[in-house]
Amino acid sequence: MSQPKVSNLHYSRKRRELDISFSDGTSGALSAEMLRIWSPSAEVRGHGVGQETLQTGKSDVGLVEIKPVGHYAVQLIFSDGHDSGLFTWAYLRELIDTREQRWKSYLAALKAAGKSRDSDVQVLHFEP
Template identity: 55%
Template sequence: MSADHNTPQHIKLHRKSRELELIYSDGAQHRLSCEFLRVYSPSAEVRGHGRGQEVLQTGKKFVDINDIIPVGNYALQLVFSDGHNSGIYSWGYLRELGEQREALWQDYLQQLHEAGASRDPDEQVVTLFDPAAGKPEA
């Protein structure tokens, strides 16, 4: 894919639905939730510094985008309501997120489930007893 193909022609932030809409010259159109963009931030804080160092993002269900800052002619910096602002979303990465949104979202939900974590910041999941371990957790 050429850089031109990855560059959105229009970018719209829908505040009520908390979605970023990207419209491309080839007719592709993607709507990505603020939560989705936050949990898939390309920042080192989220991705780590290598494979296996990713940090599962929890409690991001109600996060918003407060600001969108263009970075040169190749990316956006998104400023989130939880203070996160270190991810630089290249045009190619945004296109990839849009094209793989459903699979990535299902993977994220599975990771939350396996971790016993929640999308809701007000819902804390605490495991007091793990039957597989046969003893209360410390």
């Protein structure tokens, strides 16, 4: 199977979504928040299984710049200053194909950790 190739990227600042079209005709949209919390950077993913860092307070994050990296990836610069990690075409395709499952697991992880998507919210849980 050949690697997917991106034919078009369009970022909507208003919606804070990156629309991605692939050369095989498939397409999809990913929110800036989704891209930020699933960044392929070591800061987010760690250096191995179990070293991931749960990203919190990213609901208002946006993209400020998209830089092409050769013909295989882009570097995304986020409004919170995060700029490490290369988003390859294959990884963007994987994010689109798994976005619903990833989103559900992210929300479950936030809940389990007592954290929030919002940067100015503190979540407290009390046991009766």
